[in-house]
Amino acid sequence: MRPYGWMLMLAAVVLVVDQSSKFWAISALSNGERIAVIPELVQLRLLLNPGAAFSIGAGATWVFTIVAAVAVGAILYVGRRLRSTAWTVVLGALLGGAFSHLLDRLFRAPGFAQGHVVDFIDYGGLFVGNVADIALTLSCVLLMVLTLRDIPLGDATDKGRTSA
Template identity: 55%
Template sequence: MTSASPSGNPVPLLRHRYLPWILAVAATVVVLDQLTKWWAESTLNDGRTISVVGEFLQFGLVYNPGAAFGIGGQFTWILTAIAAVAVVALCVFATRVLNPLWALGVGALLGGALSHLGDRVFRTPGFARGHVVDFIDYNGYFVGNVADVALVGGAGLLIVLTLLGVDARPPADTGVPGEDEPPA
């Protein structure tokens, strides 16, 4: 089954089969990340920490102007631009994914990148300079948030799939209906 693209070329209808799933995963990550950041800001704003697993895992509020480990805090606007480019690239790639595991990984990456971009754009101290709310303290080595968990998990999944030779787009001769149909 095919439909015509704006250029008039046939496009398999299955091409966007996983796009709604990718968008659902991304939306779930954004909502969970922003809700937990709201919780952290309203609960931990007095400087206290909550022990989850001794000192190994604690909740404590930190505002991060930089990237991982606070690196590049003086270049927040560059991090904002990088996040915006990542979101656009992931959106384009998402339209090409034809594998459910790749859809999960791309959705997690997209959700994490979108949530961080939202922090950079809308949080204080201002547009394109906003600080990311971090609150999950991993034994003092790293403080992150739900978006970070999604980014690391999504990237890890895509690395494993790549190492296992699982393609985001199966070859046309794999029997995927609609992928090997001749143009109409």
């Protein structure tokens, strides 16, 4: 299988795991209920987030919908040049997380392109996130490492011409 196919497969795994866990959270957690996983550090708590991280921009949900759609399109376009396993993992995780958030924005209440993202992993009261957020955060860290190490996205001939 080519790297693009692996990227799509990883994205699908992230998407399925994230959406399945959100389905579980909606069915198992009542709004405001807290379940301790690691006391004082990690709890499960349902939160419907209209904004971005830390609920920033709660009144601009449509902007996040557009940003997620553009990110998905850009990753699909750039991913066609993949030759690196590390970049395949980065773009696959980014694509899966971005697409899952896009689906939330498009199809969840309160309405089309205004949907709220389902968050349920509470990190000690600092912020509440989900599986897609974990994939996005880890892939962004790896993206920075690959960029700082000057590892090309595609063939060695692409070095210096490729950016992600």
